[in-house]
Amino acid sequence: xxxxxxxxxYSQRLYKKIGYFLIIIVTExxxxxxxxxxxxxxxxxxxxxxFVLPIIAFFVLQRYQKIINFVKESxxxxxxxxxxxxxxxxxxxPFLFKDNPYLLHICIMCGLYLITAxxxxxxxxxxxxxxxxxxxFFGVGAYTSALLAVNFHFSFWxxxxxxxxxxxxxxxxxxxxxxxxxxxxxxxxxxxxxxxFHLLVNNLRFxxxxxxxxxxxxxxxxxxxxxxxxxxxxxNLPYQANYYYLVxxxxxxxxxLAKRLYNSRTGLVWNAIREDEIAAKCQGISVNKGKLEASAxxxxxxxxxxxxxAHYISFISPESFTFHFSVVLICIVILGGLDNILGVAIGAxxxxxxxxxxxxxxxxRMLFYGIIIIAVLxxxxxxxxxxxxxxxxFLNFKKDSI
Numbered sequence: 001x002x003x004x005x006x007x008x009x010y011s012q013r014l015y016k017k018i019g020y021f022l023i024i025i026v027t028e029x030x031x032x033x034x035x036x037x038x039x040x041x042x043x044x045x046x047x048x049x050x051f052v053l054p055i056i057a058f059f060v061l062q063r064y065q066k067i068i069n070f071v072k073e074s075x076x077x078x079x080x081x082x083x084x085x086x087x088x089x090x091x092x093x094p095f096l097f098k099d100n101p102y103l104l105h106i107c108i109m110c111g112l113y114l115i116t117a118x119x120x121x122x123x124x125x126x127x128x129x130x131x132x133x134x135x136x137f138f139g140v141g142a143y144t145s146a147l148l149a150v151n152f153h154f155s156f157w158x159x160x161x162x163x164x165x166x167x168x169x170x171x172x173x174x175x176x177x178x179x180x181x182x183x184x185x186x187x188x189x190x191x192x193x194x195x196x197f198h199l200l201v202n203n204l205r206f207x208x209x210x211x212x213x214x215x216x217x218x219x220x221x222x223x224x225x226x227x228x229x230x231x232x233x234x235x236n237l238p239y240q241a242n243y244y245y246l247v248x249x250x251x252x253x254x255x256x257l258a259k260r261l262y263n264s265r266t267g268l269v270w271n272a273i274r275e276d277e278i279a280a281k282c283q284g285i286s287v288n289k290g291k292l293e294a295s296a297x298x299x300x301x302x303x304x305x306x307x308x309x310a311h312y313i314s315f316i317s318p319e320s321f322t323f324h325f326s327v328v329l330i331c332i333v334i335l336g337g338l339d340n341i342l343g344v345a346i347g348a349x350x351x352x353x354x355x356x357x358x359x360x361x362x363x364x365r366m367l368f369y370g371i372i373i374i375a376v377l378x379x380x381x382x383x384x385x386x387x388x389x390x391x392x393x394f395l396n397f398k399k400d401s402i
Contacts, residue, residue, distance in 0.1 A: 020074040024082045027071055032089045036096055039103050039353065090248060094230075094241040101238040106356050108240060108312065111247035112305045114348035117332040118258045118341070119301025124330065125339035125387075126267060127294040128274030130183075132326045133174065133190040134302055136197035139321030141167045141303025142310035143201060146213045149311070156219035160307040167303020168296045175295030179288050182277070194323050202318040212317025216310050219246070226311075243312045250308070254301060258341050261297070268390075270294055271339070331373050337383025346384055 075082045097103040116138055123129040144166045145159035154162070178189050201207045208214075218227040219242075226242040261267050269290045272280040277287050310316050328351060336347025376384065 020078045021081060023071055023074040024078060024085060028086050039106060094237045094244055095235060098237050101240045104238060104240040104244055106353060108243050108247050110349050110352045111251040112309055113332060113352050114251050114345055115254045115305040116302045117329055117344050117348050118254050119298040120329050121333050121344050122298040123294050124333050126270040129294060130187040131190045132187055133194040134329050135321045135325035136194050137167050137170060137299040137302035138306040139197060140170050141306030142316050143207060145307035146216045146310040146316055149217050150213060156311050160304060163303045163307035164300050167299045171295040171299025172292055175292045179291060194326055198318055198322060210318060212315060214315045216314045219311055247308060255341060266293060335373060335376050335383060337385040337387060339387045340385045343383050343385030
């Protein structure tokens with residue numbers, strides 16, 4: 001015969017679990033709905049309203065800390081469900097934008113910025129290496145894949161593999177040349193490399209010079225080309241949907257890989273180097289090895305995104321990989337929160353979507369872009385999602401062993 005207390009506890013846990021699921025569904029649907037509307041609806045008043053509404057909601061909810069804590073607890077206790085449900089919502093985006101390829105293009109660029117920023121976060125956020133040359137790594141991947149495809153007829157899949165390898169080698173090269181440089185000196189060296197890269201691709205003949213490289217072939221899978229419209233359940237989606245799902249898959253894999261690296265011993269080594277190199281050496285950590293790993297792995301993310309960008313746009317030029325792009329990537333990491341993967345994702349979405357949606361300000365849109373950054377740094381200096389304290393669940397010491 002069942003114990004009434006046991007059945008009561010089971011019922012309470014079941015109701016609480018259902019509550020978690022409902023909270024996750026409601027919050028993620030609201031966020032998704034606002035994102036879709038901010039992208040698709042026209043009219044400056046409504047856009048500003050949708051932009052200001054989350055800020056107002058944030059300050060209002062500050063007074064109701066119990067609600068915030070319950071939302072956080074729901075996502076923490078049912079993390080897998082929240083991730084799966086959000087992925088399902090993201091998969092549905094091309095169906096919503098099937099009549100507006102431009103909005104789908106913005107979503108693709110969000111994914112590419114996210115992948116690249118995750119690589120920069122490894123260096124800037126985890127290791128404390130302020131790298132202003134990340135647009136160069138993005139460009140190395142783009143030019144590698146484009147040149148192999150145009151001149152040697154490599155497929156996209158071999159090209160992206162080559163881009164990963166060459167980008168990693170460039171990361172190792174820059175890392176080895178800057179092992180003795182720290183802080184501002186390291187940042188200045190990376191600035192110099194960014195300028196050198198831009199000058200080289202702008203003047204070398206085999207890179208196409210200032211004219212760039214055009215007619216970069218679209219990726220193919222068998223006889224299917226990514227330039228073809230995608231038909232799913234009888235619904236014709238624009239060809240951008242092919243790239244959207246490709247970028248979504250690689251972005252999800254990049255997020256998973258970045259999370260695994262953060263929770264690994266390597267991630268802990270990077271944090272130790274960031275906090276104090278001398279103390280890290282005293283603990284037996286190879287600082288040089290840790291920096292080289294951060295440089296190479298971070299560059300891989302950038303090169304991979306660059307290769308996809310080249311085949312998606314089908315044209316690249318030196319103007320796509322300027323110092324300005326490196327600054328934007330740094331702003332994404334700082335805005336979202338250093339060494340925080342969720343923060344990087346939020347920063348990538350905000351700093352990709354907002355500049356695109358305020359193009360009606362023409363040249364003044366960069367002013368609004370700067371104001372947004374300054375406001376966040378003043379009111380949220382640790383980023384929108386501050387770095388979380390590490391938790392080591394694998395250290396399960398028993399009381400008897402103390």
